[in-house]
Amino acid sequence: xxxxxxxxxxxxxxxxxxxxxxxxxxxxxxxxxxxxxxxxxxxxxxxxxxxxxxxxxxxxxxxxxxxxxxxxxxxxxxxxxxxxxxxxxxxxxxxxxxxxxxxxxxxxxxxxxxxxxxxxxxxxxxxxxxxxxxxxxxxxxxxxxxxxxxxxxxxxxxxxxxxxxxxxxxxxxxxxxxxxxxxxxxxxxxxxxxxxxxxxxxxxxxxxxxxxxxxxxxxxxxxxxxxxxxxxxxxxxxxxxxxxxxxxxxxxxxxxxxxxxxxxxxxxxxxxxxxxxxxxxxxxxxxxxxxxxxxxxxxxxxxxxxxxxxxxxxxxxxx
Amino acid sequence: xxxxxxxxxxxxxxxxxxxxxxxxxxxxxxxxxxxxxxxxxxxxxxxxxxxxxxxxxxxxxxxxxxxxxxxxxxxxxxxxxxxxxxxxxxxxxxxxxxxxxxxxxxxxxxxxxxxxxxxxxxxxxxxxxxxxxxxxxxxxxxxxxxxxxxxxxxxxxxxxxxxxxxxxxxxxxxxxxxxxxxxxxxxxxxxxxxxxxxxxxxxxxxxxxxxxxxxxxxxxxxxxxxxxxxxxxxxxxxxxxxxxxxxxxxxxxxxxxxxxxxxxxxxxxxxxxxxxxxxxxxxxxxxxxxxxxxxxxxxxxxxxxxxxxxxxxxxxxxxxxxxxxxxxxxxxxxxxxxxxxxxxxx
Numbered sequence: 050x051x052x053x054x055x056x057x058x059x060x061x062x063x064x065x066x067x068x069x070x071x072x073x074x075x076x077x078x079x080x081x082x083x084x085x086x087x088x089x090x091x092x093x094x095x096x097x098x099x100x101x102x103x104x105x106x107x108x109x110x111x112x113x114x115x116x117x118x119x120x121x122x123x124x125x126x127x128x129x130x131x132x133x134x135x136x137x138x139x140x141x142x143x144x145x146x147x148x149x150x151x152x153x154x155x156x157x158x159x160x161x162x163x164x165x166x167x168x169x170x171x172x173x174x175x176x177x178x179x180x181x182x183x184x185x186x187x188x189x190x191x192x193x194x195x196x197x198x199x200x201x202x203x204x205x206x207x208x209x210x211x212x213x214x215x216x217x218x219x220x221x222x223x224x225x226x227x228x229x230x231x232x233x234x235x236x237x238x239x240x241x242x243x244x245x246x247x248x249x250x251x252x253x254x255x256x257x258x259x260x261x262x263x264x265x266x267x268x269x270x271x272x273x274x275x276x277x278x279x280x281x282x283x284x285x286x287x288x289x290x291x292x293x294x295x296x297x298x299x300x301x302x303x304x305x306x307x308x309x310x311x312x313x314x315x316x317x318x319x320x321x322x323x324x325x326x327x328x329x330x331x332x333x334x335x336x337x338x339x340x341x342x343x344x345x346x347x348x349x350x351x352x353x354x355x356x357x358x359x360x361x362x363x364x365x366x367x368x
Numbered sequence: 369x370x371x372x373x374x375x376x377x378x379x380x381x382x383x384x385x386x387x388x389x390x391x392x393x394x395x396x397x398x399x400x401x402x403x404x405x406x407x408x409x410x411x412x413x414x415x416x417x418x419x420x421x422x423x424x425x426x427x428x429x430x431x432x433x434x435x436x437x438x439x440x441x442x443x444x445x446x447x448x449x450x451x452x453x454x455x456x457x458x459x460x461x462x463x464x465x466x467x468x469x470x471x472x473x474x475x476x477x478x479x480x481x482x483x484x485x486x487x488x489x490x491x492x493x494x495x496x497x498x499x500x501x502x503x504x505x506x507x508x509x510x511x512x513x514x515x516x517x518x519x520x521x522x523x524x525x526x527x528x529x530x531x532x533x534x535x536x537x538x539x540x541x542x543x544x545x546x547x548x549x550x551x552x553x554x555x556x557x558x559x560x561x562x563x564x565x566x567x568x569x570x571x572x573x574x575x576x577x578x579x580x581x582x583x584x585x586x587x588x589x590x591x592x593x594x595x596x597x598x599x600x601x602x603x604x605x606x607x608x609x610x611x612x613x614x615x616x617x618x619x620x621x622x623x624x625x626x627x628x629x630x631x632x633x634x635x636x637x638x639x640x641x642x643x644x645x646x647x648x649x650x651x652x653x654x655x656x657x658x659x660x661x662x663x664x665x666x667x668x669x670x671x672x673x674x675x676x677x678x679x680x681x682x683x684x685x686x687x688x689x690x691x692x693x694x695x696x697x698x699x700x701x702x703x704x705x706x707x708x709x710x711x712x713x714x
Contacts, residue, residue, distance in 0.1 A: 053587065
């Protein structure tokens, strides 16, 4: 089996901000949770009336607490079903399966200074990061952008714990992160970490590149939701079968539903793990990932089945 | 069955030897009749009982003597064990991984009791009984990686993952096949692999790097590597080349069976939980040609592999000088029959 999983029980659900619920998981077998590095996420599997959904969520609990894991889930208005399922159908006492921790957003071990930039629910991976940075005496600051204080989960707790190292930019109070001002005076050896919606990441990275920052000093975490689209068929050459991808299903999900294991890590178009070779197609590949380069997209030889789709007569991939 | 540890040496009189059981459990690296560089990674899952793969961290009859040899090397050259300052979390990860695996696999030999951060470790074969505070290095006689790898067979590298590559930032390396931690420390994956012939052109390292960077917690992987060593010497380091290099000239048709050893490395790769670094144990197993000759399939296969191996690989692995002598020794075992795939002795 490619992805060993952990069976957990939901032991607590709390509303921590408007449209944001926090879930606590403990192992059903009573054992310890694996230790994790700050920035790690887990993939939560959901049995939604027989339909398997798998969504990645950053771990936000203390890395030193091995009794439980916590995640927070924002109820997305145009949810494909994952966040709606977590908000409306998961109760305390339910059993769920989660993956081992996967860290695609690690702290940079040799950084001299860490600047953390959160947008909305993107605050979650920074909770364990700040705990570890604080305990090891490293220099950091958090810039937390939110629409309103009602949606700013954990803000007051973080301000209490970390004082002036936390600053909040609140949209409906006219606050706005001045990225240029923030980045222009940072000393050499500073690394920035952004966990936010894609436009905010693009904005921060754009300013950093303009100011001459090295790519190695820029880190981002983003989980793109697979977009809905016109249903399509895909031929799997090695497996000798054809799958149907429904409007609100991803290609990866439809392949998994056919019982075929595909390696994945982020399920959000960022990590590259599920990269699949396109053998032949007649139509248009709809690339939605941020992993493949523009050249690769134009070449039409690769697709990321976690988020990308297809429109046209036929598509054959090497799976 | 209780394990009986040999009292043997890896230098001077070279009294190292394998028992018949130890020969049969040898991780023979040649799965087919020819050899070429490959990524040859597989999941590090438990293997057959009695095999070198039965437990994730293998302990065998050479344990006590190997640890004694390591202490000698460290005493002469402390730079065989180094860790850059940002690797402290990875050092603790390593200590935890080795202690928990050993205690789970060999409860008669190793015991770990954890009471919060207060840990009690008993290593019965080495006569160690220590209580310490996990995370507080002042409560151990050495830094955590050195402490635990003085009690674990094989070399250990801890590589940090950043800037889309891997960095050789810590290690305990006393039984290596002619490479130097002191030279490689702080280098990245492509830098420390630069001397390997052919594999770069084959694209091996690009793919291997990509693969290793995606190794996940709870899913270790392994591969085998190999070379040849004259005399059962663990410390074949560049630093001590003057001691072992001349040994290559002492091999004759009469003594090759006991002098020339196949040296197989069981390399495993583990994602460490706190640091997100990778632990890379390189566990070496020595076996003489005489011992290989007790397993007809192995002697036959090794003859075919050494016949067809490219010169540049023989040169890199350091046995081109004695290749013909080895072929002459092994030739009588190769009667042209078909061999089954895989490294099992049959």
